[in-house]
Amino acid sequence: MIGLGNRGRGIAEWQMPPYAGVLALCDVDLRKTAAVARRLQQKTGRKIEIFQDYRRLLERKDIAAIANATCDHWHTKINLEACQAGKDAACAGGRSSRCWRRD
Numbered sequence: 001m002i003g004l005g006n007r008g009r010g011i012a013e014w015q016m017p018p019y020a021g022v023l024a025l026c027d028v029d030l031r032k033t034a035a036v037a038r039r040l041q042q043k044t045g046r047k048i049e050i051f052q053d054y055r056r057l058l059e060r061k062d063i064a065a066i067a068n069a070t071c072d073h074w075h076t077k078i079n080l081e082a083c084q085a086g087k088d089a090a091c092a093g094g095r096s097s098r099c100w101r102r103d
Contacts, residue, residue, distance in 0.1 A: 008069030
């Protein structure tokens with residue numbers, strides 16, 4: 001799960017099914033990340049790694065998919081990088097409608 005504002009926190013804590021196997025959480029605000037990780041660990045009994053930089057989360061080979069609940073203007077960048085890292089990407093809310101590439 002990347003992005004733990006209101007929408008991301010709700011998805012991580014209430015909408016993510018127990019069998020989804022949340023392995024890691026990421027948000028630039030580590031207070032949010034630690035609080036959600038603590039509650040999920042209590043609920044599931046699994047150790048959940050926390051990240052402040054989503055790129056470090058994408059480096060993990062054992063993560064097959066990400067849920068992206070960041071601000072709208074980050075959706076495209078994070079989703080593209082997740083796909084380039086071989087991950088499936090689900091996105092909460094609106095998506096960016098344009099993508100520019102610089103070579």
